[in-house]
Amino acid sequence: MNHEAVTASPLDAVSVVLPQGTSLAELFARTPAPPFAPDALSFMENFSRRLLRDPAVRQYPELVALGFWARAASIKRLNVRFAEAYPEAVRVARGLAFHVAPSNVDTIFVYSLLLSLLAGNVNIIRVSSRGGDQADALMRVLSGALEEAEDSVRARIAIIRYAHDRAVTDALCARCHIRVVWGGDATVSTIRQSPLAPTGTELVFPNKYSVSVFDAAAWLAADEKAAVAKDFVNDSLWFGQAACSSPRAVIWRGGEDAANAASASFWAEVRGAALAANFPLEGADAVAKLLAEQTAAIEVGAEVVGGSADNQVRVIRPPLSRLGGAPLASAGFFEDYRIEGLADLLPHIAENWQTVTSFGITREDWAGFLGQHQPRGIARIVKPGHALNFDSLWDGVDLLTQMTRLIVIE
Amino acid sequence: MIEEFFEHPVYGLAKAEKAALLGSELGELTRHHDAACAPYHSILSAYPPDALPGGSVAPFLPVSMFKMHSLSSVPQDQIFKTMTSSGTTGQAPSRIFLDAETAQLQTRALTRIVTSFIGPKRLPMLIIDHPSVVKDRRTFSARGAGILGLMTFGRDHRFALKDETMELDWASIEYFVQKYPDSPIFAFGFTFMVWQHFLQQLKAAGRKLPFADAILIHSGGWKKLEAEKVSNDIFKGVARDVAGFARVHNFYGMVEQTGSVFMECEAGRLHAPLFADIIIRDPQDWRECAIGEAGVIQVLSVLPRSYPGHSLLTEDRGRLLGEDDCPCGRMGKTFEVLGRLPKAEVRGCSDTFAQPIPQGAAA
Numbered sequence: 001m002n003h004e005a006v007t008a009s010p011l012d013a014v015s016v017v018l019p020q021g022t023s024l025a026e027l028f029a030r031t032p033a034p035p036f037a038p039d040a041l042s043f044m045e046n047f048s049r050r051l052l053r054d055p056a057v058r059q060y061p062e063l064v065a066l067g068f069w070a071r072a073a074s075i076k077r078l079n080v081r082f083a084e085a086y087p088e089a090v091r092v093a094r095g096l097a098f099h100v101a102p103s104n105v106d107t108i109f110v111y112s113l114l115l116s117l118l119a120g121n122v123n124i125i126r127v128s129s130r131g132g133d134q135a136d137a138l139m140r141v142l143s144g145a146l147e148e149a150e151d152s153v154r155a156r157i158a159i160i161r162y163a164h165d166r167a168v169t170d171a172l173c174a175r176c177h178i179r180v181v182w183g184g185d186a187t188v189s190t191i192r193q194s195p196l197a198p199t200g201t202e203l204v205f206p207n208k209y210s211v212s213v214f215d216a217a218a219w220l221a222a223d224e225k226a227a228v229a230k231d232f233v234n235d236s237l238w239f240g241q242a243a244c245s246s247p248r249a250v251i252w253r254g255g256e257d258a259a260n261a262a263s264a265s266f267w268a269e270v271r272g273a274a275l276a277a278n279f280p281l282e283g284a285d286a287v288a289k290l291l292a293e294q295t296a297a298i299e300v301g302a303e304v305v306g307g308s309a310d311n312q313v314r315v316i317r318p319p320l321s322r323l324g325g326a327p328l329a330s331a332g333f334f335e336d337y338r339i340e341g342l343a344d345l346l347p348h349i350a351e352n353w354q355t356v357t358s359f360g361i362t363r364e365d366w367a368g369f370l371g372q373h374q375p376r377g378i379a380r381i382v383k384p385g386h387a388l389n390f391d392s393l394w395d396g397v398d399l400l401t402q403m404t405r406l407i408v409i410e
Numbered sequence: 411m412i413e414e415f416f417e418h419p420v421y422g423l424a425k426a427e428k429a430a431l432l433g434s435e436l437g438e439l440t441r442h443h444d445a446a447c448a449p450y451h452s453i454l455s456a457y458p459p460d461a462l463p464g465g466s467v468a469p470f471l472p473v474s475m476f477k478m479h480s481l482s483s484v485p486q487d488q489i490f491k492t493m494t495s496s497g498t499t500g501q502a503p504s505r506i507f508l509d510a511e512t513a514q515l516q517t518r519a520l521t522r523i524v525t526s527f528i529g530p531k532r533l534p535m536l537i538i539d540h541p542s543v544v545k546d547r548r549t550f551s552a553r554g555a556g557i558l559g560l561m562t563f564g565r566d567h568r569f570a571l572k573d574e575t576m577e578l579d580w581a582s583i584e585y586f587v588q589k590y591p592d593s594p595i596f597a598f599g600f601t602f603m604v605w606q607h608f609l610q611q612l613k614a615a616g617r618k619l620p621f622a623d624a625i626l627i628h629s630g631g632w633k634k635l636e637a638e639k640v641s642n643d644i645f646k647g648v649a650r651d652v653a654g655f656a657r658v659h660n661f662y663g664m665v666e667q668t669g670s671v672f673m674e675c676e677a678g679r680l681h682a683p684l685f686a687d688i689i690i691r692d693p694q695d696w697r698e699c700a701i702g703e704a705g706v707i708q709v710l711s712v713l714p715r716s717y718p719g720h721s722l723l724t725e726d727r728g729r730l731l732g733e734d735d736c737p738c739g740r741m742g743k744t745f746e747v748l749g750r751l752p753k754a755e756v757r758g759c760s761d762t763f764a765q766p767i768p769q770g771a772a773a
Contacts, residue, residue, distance in 0.1 A: 283693035297456035
């Protein structure tokens with residue numbers, strides 16, 4: 001390593017947040033570890049334990065979910081799946097991974113880091129400078145776990161911050177073997193202006209669109225309406241409806257009468273659940289939803305559903321042709337549609353469709369539809385309440401597989 | 411009938427009488443725009459009849475609707491003037507279409523309001539801006555329109571600033587000082603311009619202007635001054651000490667409801683004139699807030715005929731201070747503006763590298 005070249009580089013503008021005292025120059029010189037290395041596993045176990053034990057973390061369900069995800073038992077299942085996947089190949093880390101975290105889903109960068117650490121990679125993670133109590137709590141736990149980690153683990157991690165600076169991004173992209181870009185279309189486009197090395201690879205997570213598909217008759221017959229409504233509220237309102245997997249639309253499968261009855265009963269339950277959950281509603285969000293519903297009225301003749309003067313949950317009913325269009329507002333703004341059968345979805349499903357929260361539609365129905373029509377989008381179909389659960393199979397990609405290389409021995 | 415509004419004193423009607431007059435005129439306007447403006451009709455028809463935001467007499471549109479859609483209630487050939495808001499960076503400006511009738515009503519209403527504060531006599535007028543903002547008279551910026559609107563209340567106009575450099579035009583100022591020492595003059599400018607480019611430059615130059623009983627009217631929002639911790643009291647103090655403005659009146663208004671502005675009285679309260687009303691709305695459910703309760707400001711005006719802007723929800727926070735009980739003696743609702751609604755924190759898988767859209771000052 002040419003020390004002078006490094007000190008004169010744009011990377012001087014980078015500040016390493018964690019672990020303290022780490023320099024990027026040292027990190028570039030590290031060799032990766034094998035996948036599921038014992039030092040990484042014990043670090044994750046300790047991190048998970050610290051997270052679940054921390055009293056400040058309990059008020060943040062996302063952090064609790066992260067703690068459960070990182071538990072030894074759950075990582076062991078990942079290990080089994082990983083080990084069984086390509087028995088004919090030796091699996092090795094890619095090398096240096098450069099992660100760009102989204103600004104405000106505080107946990108995403110940790111999932112990205114932990115998976116890449118399991119893969120064996122050396123990791124540089126650019127986090128946003130915008131903080132918050134939840135981000136602070138997460139950083140504190142991570143910092144504590146890193147302090148207790150083996151040197152060899154600490155040496156494979158640098159969490160960094162830098163102001164938007166093309167020269168820094170260029171330097172990191174040129175050096176990394178894989179870059180992982182979270183944060184939407186604009187971030188992906190911006191980062192892609194910085195070339196990778198010819199052998200470099202990338203995982204990108206552009207803007208996504210997610211919906212709920214409910215069977216009208218199944219909803220009307222359901223005993224657990226209140227619980228499902230609560231799950232739906234968590235899926236959609238927890239991140240102000242801005243998470244990739246938060247539903248933007250609810251699509252009723254069934255005849256007109258059943259769909260109308262189901263829709264009326266569903267939104268009444270959802271309003272009740274939203275009220276009980278007591279998510280804060282900013283004045284600016286209420287005004288944005290007013291603008292959105294009136295814009296939809298002018299542009300596509302949408303109706304505003306329900307007589308309730310409740311700005312937490314606003315629902316419009318546009319013609320089916322609008323399904324899949326860019327969201328007009330967030331923080332509790334929903335579109336309500338009806339289809340006769342799943343095949344009616346086909347013209348609207350684009351590459352950006354990610355999560356379908358499904359209720360009352362069987363696995364066979366979905367598998368039949370997907371198999372027959374091969375839609376261009378949809379990455380996962382989950383139950384209400386599971387939309388925000390992170391998994392190493394994400395956006396149609398097995399992240400661990402992508403973060404490693406396969407060496408075939410014939 | 412709109413003419414009835416010009417037969418009463420502009421701050422003279424008590425609550426019940428004003429409500430009856432205003433309610434019937436606003437209801438009339440809602441029916442007029444519903445019949446004459448197709449997009450407005452689409453908006454009203456989208457709601458169940460009992461769930462129109464703000465009620466069925468005068469349901470409100472968000473003021474930013476005029477940035478996204480061209481809303482007009484008159485045929486194209488009757489539009490004789492299009493006004494645009496100065497436009498926040500990164501946003502489309504509002505476009506407001508005026509026919510002769512609406513433009514005339516705006517002028518007449520503004521005259522009633524302003525002359526009730528400065529008197530019927532035209533005073534020598536110093537405009538705290540530079541002349542080029544009023545050059546193109548067919549497409550008015552909000553700033554240009556505001557200045558032109560107020561210019562009719564003065565005579566012997568001079569611009570206090572030279573050009574885009576915002577340097578003081580000392581020749582104009584000397585002319586006023588020589589010609590009108592110790593006499594009342596009238597000045598108008600935008601709040602930030604007055605503070606930054608007029609009062610601060612005078613202060614820096616060590617000059618005190620010798621006017622007596624001079625009147626300053628200003629508007630445009632406090633956002634930038636709040637950032638510099640300049641309160642209305644500080645503003646007034648400096649305006650008095652440096653430039654001899656004994657009477658300083660802020661007003662709240664917007665290009666979407668030109669004419670029916672809300673003037674600040676001697677007691678420091680903003681007043682709804684007869685042509686207009688103010689309702690504070692709870693963002694949770696748009697219910698009407700009580701006096702003293704902070705919420706989102708809804709503005710109503712009986713003037714807009716050529717575009718459906720008679721009932722608008724702003725993006726400003728405010729609070730009612732009273733009704734028919736201001737120490738200044740004027741009737742009607744009084745209120746204060748508490749600034750822009752704070753932008754909601756962006757959560758979600760949002761863009762780390764997307765540039766934030768800067769917020770503009772209140773219109």
